Amino acid sequence: MGAGSAVTSTIGAATDVNAQSVSQGNYAQVSSDEAQLYNQNGDKINVALQKNSTWKAAKTQSINGTDYFQVAPNQFLSSKDGFAYKNRQMTIKVQSLDGADKAVKVYDHNLVQKTDVSLAPNSKWATDTVINTSNGMPFLRVAPDEYVAMYDVVEQQFKATI
Numbered sequence: 686m687g688a689g690s691a692v693t694s695t696i697g698a699a700t701d702v703n704a705q706s707v708s709q710g711n712y713a714q715v716s717s718d719e720a721q722l723y724n725q726n727g728d729k730i731n732v733a734l735q736k737n738s739t740w741k742a743a744k745t746q747s748i749n750g751t752d753y754f755q756v757a758p759n760q761f762l763s764s765k766d767g768f769a770y771k772n773r774q775m776t777i778k779v780q781s782l783d784g785a786d787k788a789v790k791v792y793d794h795n796l797v798q799k800t801d802v803s804l805a806p807n808s809k810w811a812t813d814t815v816i817n818t819s820n821g822m823p824f825l826r827v828a829p830d831e832y833v834a835m836y837d838v839v840e841q842q843f844k845a846t847i
Contacts, residue, residue: 720736
């Protein structure tokens with residue numbers, strides 16, 4: 686800059702961005718044929734939920750050693766009749782921890798390995814939900830009731846809009 690030069694700076698209006706955690710928004714899905722609901726003491730109430738129905742879960746609470754998902758005021762779904770998940774949309778690339786040329790294992794929502802399906806190594810998949818083991822290990826859904834372990838994910842791509 687020469688002598689007598691002026692620097693003009695224009696600052697636009699600030700934009701507030703609300704970044705939501707991937708752990709925000711818990712849901713519970715009914716996996717049994719008909720799921721009886723319970724109150725906060727673990728007593729059955731006169732309400733049941735249909736299989737494959739999905740409910741917003743306000744919290745997870747342990748009652749008599751079993752996890753329950755609160756789906757309405759003083760109405761709880763037992764983890765024996767359903768499972769909790771979170772929405773998490775992304776594209777993933779998978780590769781087996783057992784070796785780069787090995788098929789990737791697939792699990793159901795109970796985290797039991799499926800023997801009739803596996804994923805090709807280095808294949809890409811869209812995923813929309815995540816479930817976690819009791820130790821916090823994430824499993825990502827790649828198809829209805831088909832999940833891959835996060836330790837078999839080698840790439841993740843998120844899309845965000847502001």
